[in-house]
Amino acid sequence: MKKLVYFLFRTFVLFLISGIPALAGDVSNSTILLNHPKDIVYDQERHCFYITNNAGNNVVTMDSTGNLTLLVDSIPGPMGLALFNDTLIISSSSPATITAIKVTTGEILYQLPVPEATYLSHMDADPRTDQVYIIEQEGGIIRLDYRIPLYSFFVPLNSGLAYGSQTLEVDTANNQVVVFQWNNGYIKAVSLSDSTQITNLCLQGISQVHASERIPTGEIYVTRYYNNGIYRYNPDLSVDPELIASVACKPAGLTYNPENHSLYVCNYGCNAIEVVPLIPAKTNEHWESSFRGVVFPNPATLKSSIEFSLSEPMVVSLVITDIQGRELKKSSHSLQTGDHSIELPVKNLFPGTYFITLKEKKNIICSEKLVKL
Numbered sequence: 001m002k003k004l005v006y007f008l009f010r011t012f013v014l015f016l017i018s019g020i021p022a023l024a025g026d027v028s029n030s031t032i033l034l035n036h037p038k039d040i041v042y043d044q045e046r047h048c049f050y051i052t053n054n055a056g057n058n059v060v061t062m063d064s065t066g067n068l069t070l071l072v073d074s075i076p077g078p079m080g081l082a083l084f085n086d087t088l089i090i091s092s093s094s095p096a097t098i099t100a101i102k103v104t105t106g107e108i109l110y111q112l113p114v115p116e117a118t119y120l121s122h123m124d125a126d127p128r129t130d131q132v133y134i135i136e137q138e139g140g141i142i143r144l145d146y147r148i149p150l151y152s153f154f155v156p157l158n159s160g161l162a163y164g165s166q167t168l169e170v171d172t173a174n175n176q177v178v179v180f181q182w183n184n185g186y187i188k189a190v191s192l193s194d195s196t197q198i199t200n201l202c203l204q205g206i207s208q209v210h211a212s213e214r215i216p217t218g219e220i221y222v223t224r225y226y227n228n229g230i231y232r233y234n235p236d237l238s239v240d241p242e243l244i245a246s247v248a249c250k251p252a253g254l255t256y257n258p259e260n261h262s263l264y265v266c267n268y269g270c271n272a273i274e275v276v277p278l279i280p281a282k283t284n285e286h287w288e289s290s291f292r293g294v295v296f297p298n299p300a301t302l303k304s305s306i307e308f309s310l311s312e313p314m315v316v317s318l319v320i321t322d323i324q325g326r327e328l329k330k331s332s333h334s335l336q337t338g339d340h341s342i343e344l345p346v347k348n349l350f351p352g353t354y355f356i357t358l359k360e361k362k363n364i365i366c367s368e369k370l371v372k373l
Helices: 002-009
Strands: 037-043 048-053 058-063 068-073 078-084 087-093 096-102 108-113 120-126 131-136 140-145 150-155 165-171 176-181 186-191 198-203 209-214 220-224 229-233 242-246 251-257 262-267 272-277 291-296 304-310 314-322 327-335 338-344 352-360 363-372
Touching: 037 262, 037 272, 048 078, 058 078, 078 120, 078 131, 087 120, 096 120, 120 209, 131 165, 176 209, 220 251, 229 251, 291 363, 304 314, 304 352, 304 363, 327 338
Parallel strands: 037 078, 037 251, 120 165, 165 209, 209 251
Antiparallel strands: 037 048, 048 058, 058 068, 078 087, 087 096, 096 108, 120 131, 131 140, 140 150, 165 176, 176 186, 186 198, 209 220, 220 229, 229 242, 251 262, 262 272, 291 304, 304 338, 314 327, 314 352, 352 363
């Protein structure tokens, strides 16, 4: 029944080449703005998306209504994306290059060749250190400080990761990088403290994983390229992945939009961006009737609390994450039956959007959005 709901409510946004207007100043009147879209990232501050076009050698901006504009061209074979404030990092594979651009102007800040690499794929960022981690298909990981044009091989090629590694997630809670691969093998973890410590987390469960995205409640969503599927892993990867939606054609990169709690997916094979609304995963249906929560005041400046009622005693974990799913604070509370209020550390948060999640053991029982002004 849950899967049926996904298919019924799935929103499909398709941008046909014939329907895209030419850019200002383009005399050919036939500019193609989606040409094998490879990756996508959401910019919450500016309420827009950035999309790499692998065959178009460019990056485009998409606004909230679906309008596309060219941000920068002459980027050879652009692949993955990571966003730091107003700096966008782009990986390329023809030849292997790392490019940094300023999203407000489209200015290229630097282009950094990586001659040792052949196929740079997707990437993820560690906001604690301003480091970007980029997966290399041959089984290596490149580490880059986005502020300066300098990289190093965090994991050398062919030294513990499988050939065909496609995407990774920085897991700040466990101080590791989680690596998915194209073939159905093990999901691996690389310690951020010691990159020689590479361990098997669990069997991946599916093949053809192309890209991944962790959302604020902890779940990881991945695209499966040839079967046109979107799958969900639970936060600790302890359960087999669940198919939650089917999309149009060869899904590649994906990003999470907290404004409408949806995934935006690059359909590489048909030049489209597809929107997949998410329905919260419920591991135990009784929470729906036994638990209610509200964050108040919201938006907040200095003080806010999450107020809720429990129908039975339990130990509740409160987790605060940013919009990219990075855990900022976690606390544990042993509570009795009845009404409760837990104060939130609003004063210590930067302005922006956060998610306040309450858990009982591994069960997510509530996730509410908090806006800090």
